Amino acid sequence: xxxxxxxxxxxxxxxxxxxxxxxxxxxxxxxxxxxxxxxxxxxxxxxxxxxxxxxxxxxxxxxxxxxxxxxxxxxxxxxxxxxxxxxxxxxxxxxxxxxxxxxxxxxxxxxxxxxxxxxxxxxxxxxxxxxxxxxxxxxxxxxxxxxxxxxxx
Amino acid sequence: xxxxxxxxxxxxxxxxxxxxxxxxxxxxxxxxxxxxxxxxxxxxxxxxxxxxxxxxxxxxxxxxxxxxxxxxxxxxxxxxxxxxxxxxxxxxxxxxxxxxxxxxxxxxxxxxxx
Numbered sequence: 001x002x003x004x005x006x007x008x009x010x011x012x013x014x015x016x017x018x019x020x021x022x023x024x025x026x027x028x029x030x031x032x033x034x035x036x037x038x039x040x041x042x043x044x045x046x047x048x049x050x051x052x053x054x055x056x057x058x059x060x061x062x063x064x065x066x067x068x069x070x071x072x073x074x075x076x077x078x079x080x081x082x083x084x085x086x087x088x089x090x091x092x093x094x095x096x097x098x099x100x101x102x103x104x105x106x107x108x109x110x111x112x113x114x115x116x117x118x119x120x121x122x123x124x125x126x127x128x129x130x131x132x133x134x135x136x137x138x139x140x141x142x143x144x145x146x147x148x149x150x151x152x153x
Numbered sequence: 154x155x156x157x158x159x160x161x162x163x164x165x166x167x168x169x170x171x172x173x174x175x176x177x178x179x180x181x182x183x184x185x186x187x188x189x190x191x192x193x194x195x196x197x198x199x200x201x202x203x204x205x206x207x208x209x210x211x212x213x214x215x216x217x218x219x220x221x222x223x224x225x226x227x228x229x230x231x232x233x234x235x236x237x238x239x240x241x242x243x244x245x246x247x248x249x250x251x252x253x254x255x256x257x258x259x260x261x262x263x264x265x266x267x
Binding site: 024025027028031045046049050052053056057060063064107108110114115117118119120121122123125126129130 | 173175176177205206208209210212213214216217219220223235236239240243244245246248249
């Protein structure tokens with residue numbers, strides 16, 4: 001967990017930098033921290049929930065895939081509030097995305113027998129549904145993911 | 154991961170007492186659900202009134218808990234808080250589970266069908 005850097009004097013704009021330990025408990029602690037920052041920043045419960053869901057899926061993917069089977073690294077998260085929502089940039093030095101790009105949107109099939117229902121694979125479709133401007137690039141051994149979470153209020 | 158449980162007739166009501174079902178507790182949640190649902194009941198109602206966050210690992214564990222019941226009993230959900238309801242809606246899992254406004258509603262539904 002890192003310290004927040006409030007460095008923007010704008011009316012609603014602010015920016016925080018978090019360093020997240022890439023473990024399930026590290027992710028949980030970061031989300032609780034983020035939720036507190038958003039709450040203090042006047043973001044509604046509903047919009048905080050949306051941010052928490054999106055950032056949880058992004059960070060869980062990094063823990064489970066980018067850092068899979070390795071010693072937990074760190075993940076950098078920059079949160080920047082603007083007047084329409086939350087801009088998020090996430091960096092990690094784990095493995096690159098397969099084929100160097102984001103997975104294709106592929107909703108999990110639900111019209112199957114109960115015993116065949118999917119227990120995973122929901123993450124990217126949730127991220128795509130709740131964000132705009134989702135971009136991934138790999139540069140100098142670092143994964144960079146950026147997106148915007150539009151607020152409803 | 155603590156799960157309160159209460160047998161009401163042939164309905165087992167299970168209430169997680171922690172506010173999050175996430176990647177940190179998903180496996181533990183599923184294992185405890187398996188232990189608690191060994192009893193012979195017709196229905197299991199998972200009362201999520203105390204849960205304000207479920208991520209995709211938690212959602213997967215809830216689906217897994219339903220699957221591990223096999224044909225023995227149905228798993229139904231009750232009292233989804235707004236953000237949890239949103240995750241079920243986005244993943245369309247709200248079409249897979251019977252979802253009740255509250256555990257009491259779920260029990261009344263049983264009575265009206267009985």
